[in-house]
Amino acid sequence: MTPNSATSGPSRRSFLASTAVAAAAVAGGVPLLSACGGSDSGSREGTTSDKDAKKILPAYVASDVVTPDIPSKNGSAVGFTSKLDLAGLKTSVPKKLGKGGEVTIMSPFWGSPPKGDNPYYRAMNDLIGVDVRWQNQDGNTYDQKLGAVLASSDVPDVVVVPGWNMGGKIPSAIISKFADLGPYLSGDKVKEYPNLAAIPTGAWQRSIFGGALRGVPMPASYVPNIVPCYRQDIFEEEGYEVPESADEFLALCKDITNAKAKRWACGDMKWTAFNSFGVLSGGEKPLGWNVVDGKLIYRIETEEFLEALEWTRKLFAAGVVHPDFELGKSQATDPAPKFAAGEFLIWNNDISTWYGQTASQATQNPDFKIWGMDIFGHDGGAPTLWATNPANIFAFVSKKASESVVRDALAVANVVAAPYGTKEYMLTNYGVEGTHYTVKDGVPIKNDKGNNEVINAYVMITSPAATIAHPDFPAVAKGQVEWQQRMGASTKKSAFWGMQITEPARFTNLSNDLEQLEDDVVRGRKKVSDVQQFVSEWKSKGGDKLRDWYQKILDENGSAAN
Structure with missing residues (x-):
């Protein structure tokens, strides 16, 4: 059961x-659609203006049927910690x-x-x-x-x-x-x-x-859903301190790692690196754009993007990443059993991992305790996170x-x-x-x-408004919601947040090979200069024209940024 x-x-x-x-499930190509005609086929690109949207949006009437134990704050889910x-x-x-x-x-x-x-x-x-x-x-x-x-x-x-x-x-x-x-x-x-x-x-x-x-x-x-989860039980046993900067994280990883004893510090930390260095969201293409110093820029054009890749590369180069993660997207084995066995102690993954690992290990590994590490700003200050x-x-x-x-x-x-x-x-x-x-x-x-x-x-x-409830592990539910609340305080909305935007088909494949290039760079198979070359080609192949297209949307609708 x-x-x-x-x-x-x-x-x-x-x-x-x-x-x-x-x-x-992450793989999969572009769907094949041969014919998608319709009477309103002319309105397939761009977005709907805020003024027009207000005319068609449903009224919001908050539910008062049930009162949560932890209300939403800073964009968090509501939380329930009581027994049913x-x-x-x-x-x-x-x-x-x-x-x-x-x-x-x-x-x-x-x-x-x-x-x-x-x-x-x-x-x-x-x-x-x-x-x-x-x-x-x-x-x-x-x-x-x-x-x-x-x-x-x-x-x-x-x-x-x-x-x-x-x-x-x-x-x-x-x-x-x-x-x-x-x-x-x-x-x-x-x-x-x-x-x-x-x-x-x-x-x-x-x-x-x-x-x-x-x-x-x-x-x-x-609030960004990627949490650097860590083995709190082993941290407490060994006296490890949760790091508060990129340098502290690397130093801790070197302290943890002992390859002869089959213990490494972490998995692939690229997603956490993007958050720690303040890189604009890569979850959906429109979220990757924002206005910086009066100019609309894409996430891959920023120094933060290159810095995050370079820091992640340092982790791999230092030998602190579990060897299973060397394969990247083609990774053949599920990391969960090795995380549970203590072969590596820090694993960034969806917030659901926090509960999932707790529940799956509860009977077979009673000393096991996983917790969520706050995302640190790379320089030791508060992070700049970007809303999903x-x-x-x-x-x-x-x-x-x-x-x-x-x-x-x-x-x-x-x-x-x-x-x-x-x-x-x-x-x-x-x-x-x-x-x-x-x-x-x-x-x-x-x-x-x-x-x-x-x-x-x-x-x-x-589903109802975002909700976290684990009646079997209420402390985890409380921890997850409070993590979201703390991280939500550092979360900003980029220019096109919340807009449903359809890019023109001619730009669909512009960034197709980027994720593989990122993974090759952090594993030392390619150089940061290869990313810079990719960005240069991205601009010339349509990136600059795509920028102009997004700028028009921005001019017509304004920015959602805060």
Whole structure:
């Protein structure tokens, strides 16, 4: 039996971490879309102005059904640290909004999908009043399936599209193939769906494609999600101090490493380096742009970008990185067992790793304790962190769907967006008590049936505002939220934060080889000068023209930077 947790607003990496699929899911080429025509096909590039967005955004009405133990601060998730009282669960959907229709939903799925007519699906459909028929697709190859489906005339009623699958012609297909939900959700209309009304406005703004509100978003904290996790138990045992600068980190790593004893200090710290040196976000292309000294620049043009790579290279050159990380993206083995065995002590990964490792080691390694290291400014001061976007996964409704199907789809989303501590949340995330889970000392524990059936389905449609709750490990939930709050105090928003921007297709492949070049540089296979050459070629091949294109958006819409 496996203890379970709740962390709403997941990122790509948290899905990979939580489903134990490794680097294979990171690969994948540009989807093949041969035809994506539509009557509004002229509005496929750029963004929607703030003035126009305000006219179509849903009204925000905060939920008062449940009060979190730790409120949101500095962009953090809300946190719950109390034990669950099933008898005291609130109701956020007092009546069925579904009208009994059938809705087909295509969504990525990691693992083996359960049979369609299972107790979890039946219970959810009965609660919602909708007969949901799932068309689950392999999450590792979802971009290929998505491209094929959107290029055809046979599009399911609802299609889930993660932000990491929005390459190539997918954004154009979204505008061509999916309905405008504004007539159902804009302004006060959203109040018919109270849980959707409680989704923060920033997440809805990300759901505007081609001038219309087309997506139902999965909201997320905008605080960067990469945490330098460390073995707190071994740190305490050996007397290691958590470092507060780049130099201190390198010195600590040299102190920890003893290759003969099969102990190294860390994994590949490139993501932490980018945060420590204040490099603009690489999560999505628009986030990599910002105004510096009056000029719009891209992240790879900055000194901070080169400095972060050089510092990470020093770690590899010093021999303090576990040898398994030498392979980079082609790494064949899962680092988790070696982290648990103490072969390396610092691992930057998605924040979900903090809980995931705690839960997985709880019974087999009782002395194991993982904690999150605050991101340090490279010079020992406060870091400059850059906000991630407030939504990264979206559910879209087909343009061909009837009004009744659209409303049934929104009824599904309204239940799935129920806040933690409600009956709807418990059913969505844990299934049926006694069938899928039991509760012991206020902690829900899924059984094998729960682990096989209550995964990857309804939770992909949307979620409540970013929430962290681990009733089995409340100290971890508290630690995660407080880490976000501290890091959020140093988090800034870059010029295009929160905007849903579709770049022109002619610029799609400009940075294709950059990540491999970064990995080669930090491993000593290439030089920093090779990156400078890449940047020079990037400018001449279209980077400068892309800058002009973004400048026009900036001139028309203003900056989101703060």
